[in-house]
Amino acid sequence: MSYDLLSEPIRKYVRDQRWEQLRPIQTAAITAILSTKNNYILASRTASGKTEAAFLPILSQVDFNQPGVQVLYISPLIALINDQFGRVEDLCKNLQVDVTKWHGEANRALKERLLKRPSGIVLITPESIEAMFVNKPYHVSQLFSNLQFVVIDEIHSFLGTDRGIQLKSLLSRLQHVNCSSFRTIGLSATIGDYQEAKKFTGNENGTKVLLDRTAKSVKASFKYFEASGSDLPLDLFKDLYLQTKDSNALIFPNSRGLAEEIAVKLKKISDRVKGHPNYFSHHSSVDKEVREYVEYFAKNNKREHFSISCTSTLELGIDIGAVDQVVQIDSTFSVSSLIQRVGRSGRKEGAESILQFYTTSPWELLRSLACWVLYQEGFIEPPAANDKPYDLLLHQALSITKGHSGISIADLSSELKRNFAFESIEQTEITELLGHLIKIDLLEKIRDEVIVGVTGEEIVNDRDFYSVFQKEENFKVVNGANRIGEIPFSPQINVDQNLLLAARIWKIRTIDEKAKKIEVIPASDGKKPVFFGGGGATHPRIWEKMLEILISKEDFEVLSKVCREELRQLRQEFEIFDLTDYQVDRPLIRYPMHFQFFSFTGTKINNTIKLLMDMAAINCQFSNLDSSFEIENSKGAVTQFAELTKHIAQIDNYLLQLLEDNPSLMEAYKWGKYLPVKYQVALIKNTRYDVDQTKRLLSNIKIITSRL
Known part of the structure; x- marks a missing residue:
């Protein structure tokens, strides 16, 4: 029995928690970690006890009397470190083991104490490890030369990202500092490529995956409210208020601006009908202290209901207590994101997750449905490959x-x-x-x-050096001495405009471009506020599933009557094509002055098709809404379109010319702009385009023209 393998102090912890039994991932992890020398990826749904699954056996095995830090916990978020700190400290209460937070906002005195007497467990971000390597290399050896375990939380958030490559490099450097190889344990609910996750250990063959396939019961339903322009319809807000007023809800739109609009308008409705006042927004532009208050309120308030309108900032495992339902406004950009969001509700033992979709156009309905079906099928996007960073x-x-x-x-x-x-x-x-x-x-x-x-000293000595991701050029938003948050500045933001931020409407009084500061006061007029944020890339499998749904006759019980009718009409529009195979058939409509090609594929492939059309001098416009290209019906356009693949061999030269004509293209790449030009071309091609998949698609597709 796995419980018997634990040390007595840890068994006492389990007894004190009054757990009736260990969860499946915990049972498997305890046996595996304590009986082998392997690295492990622990993959199980949200709120399944992965943190304890890693730490119960680790704390049972490690001798904390040995010199140096013994366990390093790495998190993608400072907020997650702060959240997990109490949890890990509680696990260690019977062991007399020091647990230290190490990040830019952590207590300096506790850091100094750790440096004087390295021991116990350290919770840290990749950026803080980087800063230590740069500024305190002696301390890296002093702290981590006897490291036994590294735990990587939310490891999926690092896969396929520059930050993930940085973390892999830092782990490799730590292994070479270490007296003996430490073991790595990765934790995640949403991994689309276990082989890629194994690479974080530096020993893929010595890394095993423990996968808990226990399904969480999810009750999903779809509603439809047609939107005109960028505004969400009033009827949607009225229905959304009724849907969430008597529960604790997380509401996920796909931009920070919409998150603010939803929080403000729901609160207005609630005020009008004397409902509860607890409507909040939570995203990267809201000030950290405001976000922390929202998290604290949600976790500790037991009497009043709340609704938090949020973006991906609440996708990861920050504990905000009991959430009754999750609302998704239009489609997520990925199935992985949907999985994370669904997992935020029904976290109590035996509770059902409730997921309510609100869709505002036929194509958003179709994409939302495709993501939901793929979620049920167990699909998760594999991470983007970057073999040569x-x-x-x-x-x-x-x-x-x-x-x-x-x-x-x-x-x-x-x-x-x-x-x-x-x-x-x-x-x-x-x-x-x-x-x-x-x-x-x-x-x-x-x-x-x-x-x-x-020149390098100026770069390395900047605090921004420790992070590899490109930060937004943000302006602080303040109301007197109160910091409200920060927003990306653009020429569209002007004095006397209204702005939505932190679930309130503000009027811009002054803009100080030198100090990067916007002074605001509460707005009292009815001026339309400005919005900000949004966007995301979509995997080809989502668009394939959308086409598969269009071709099929399946009736989906999760759809409301209105949703069914919208889907029926969209299917009817495509009945003019003889589509039978969603993998190869692609529709094309011929109009007198242009033709419209529906690619039904992912963002990077569409980018590549558009690039090839530019190279072929084909005049076209791409619509992300329905993944279609509107192509000018000029002489020879059809022939040129059919021969797009012949331009693939010249992509490097074309990108090289684009860079020479417009060097600012590299501004989006924080460190790429310092590369030789040929490496810049490789970087752009690898991150923005997918040449191999595009060639495969264009070589295999069968163009189906309309029967009109």
Whole structure:
């Protein structure tokens, strides 16, 4: 029995919790972690006890009397660290083990105490590990040279991202600092590619997946309210108020602006009918203290209902207590995101998750339904592949050089090559990239060594160096001494305009561009507020499922009567095509002046098709709403369209010319702009386009023209 394998202090913890039994993922993890030397990925639904599944066996096995930090918990969010801190500390209460938060907002005195006497468990973000390597390399060895376990929470959030590559590099560097190899345990509810998750351990063959397939009961339903323009219809708000007024609800739209609009309008309705006042917004533009208050209120309030209109900031595992239902406004951009959101409700043992979709157009209805069907089928998007992250290698080269206060070129090259984050990058490419860094003064060569160059020092000494993701250029929004939040600035934001933020309407009094500050007061007029934020990429499988639904005759019980009618009408529009195979058939409508091609595929493939059309000088417009290209019906256009694949061989040259004509294209890539031009081309092609999948699609599709 797995319980008997635990140490007595941990068994006492389990007894004190009065658990009737361990959960499936906990039982499996305890046996596996305590009886083998493998790394593990623990994959199970939200609120299934993954944190305890990792820590119960780890705390039973580790000898915390040994010098140094023994367990490192890595989180994607500071808020998640703060949330998990009490949970981990509680797990350790019978062990007398120190638990320390280490991030930019953590207590300095506790950090200093840890440096004087390294021990116990540290909770940290990748950026704080990076800062330590750059500024306190001695402390890295002092703290982590005897590390036994690394726990990566929400590991799916790192997959296929620059931040994930940075984390892999940091873990590789930690392994080389360590006296013996530490074991890695990854935790997630939504992994689409377990092989990719295994790469975070540096030992794919020695990493096993423990998968709990226990399904959570979800009650889903769909409603439809036609929207005109960008505004959500009033009838939707009225129905949404009735849907959520007597429950604790999380409402997920697909932009920060809509999150604010929903929170404000629901509160107005509630005020008018004397309902509860607890309508909040929660997203990255809302001030941290305001977000923390919302989280605290949701977790600790036991008497009053609440509704939080939020974005992805509440997708991850921050504990906000009991949520009765989740509302999704139009489609998520991914099935993975839908899984995370569904998991936020029904977290009590035996409780059912409730998911309510509100859709505002036929295509949003179709995409929402496709995501729901794929969710039921168990599909999760695999992470985007980036086998050759040249820009991240450049960043880590600067980090390693700064941390060593100078290093021989041979040693730097060797350290980068042995780093498992960069195993696909050739030695000749590393040599070329290091030579380029010297050429542009990010590194300076002194005989056989390199130090950070004068230009490089400005970059490395900036606090922004520790993060690899591009931050928005935000302006602080303040009301007197109160900080409301921050928003991305644009020329459309002007004095005397109204602005939605933190679930209130504000009027802009002044804009200080130098100080990047917007002064606001509460608005009392009826001016229409400005919105901000939104967007996302969609996987090809979602669009394929949409076409599959259009072709099928299936009647979906989750749809309301109005939804069924909208789906029927959309299907009727496509009955003019003889579509039988959703994988290869693609509709095309011929009009007198143009024709419309429906690609029914993902964002990166559509980007590539549009690029090929530009290369072929085909005049076209793309619509993301229905994944269609409106193509000018000029002489030879049909023939050119059919021969698009012949331009694939010239994509690199075309992108090279685009970069020469418009160097600002690289501004979207934080570290890519320092690469040689040919590597910039490779970076753009890899992150924005999917050449192989596009070639496969265009080579295999069967164009079905309308029967009109």
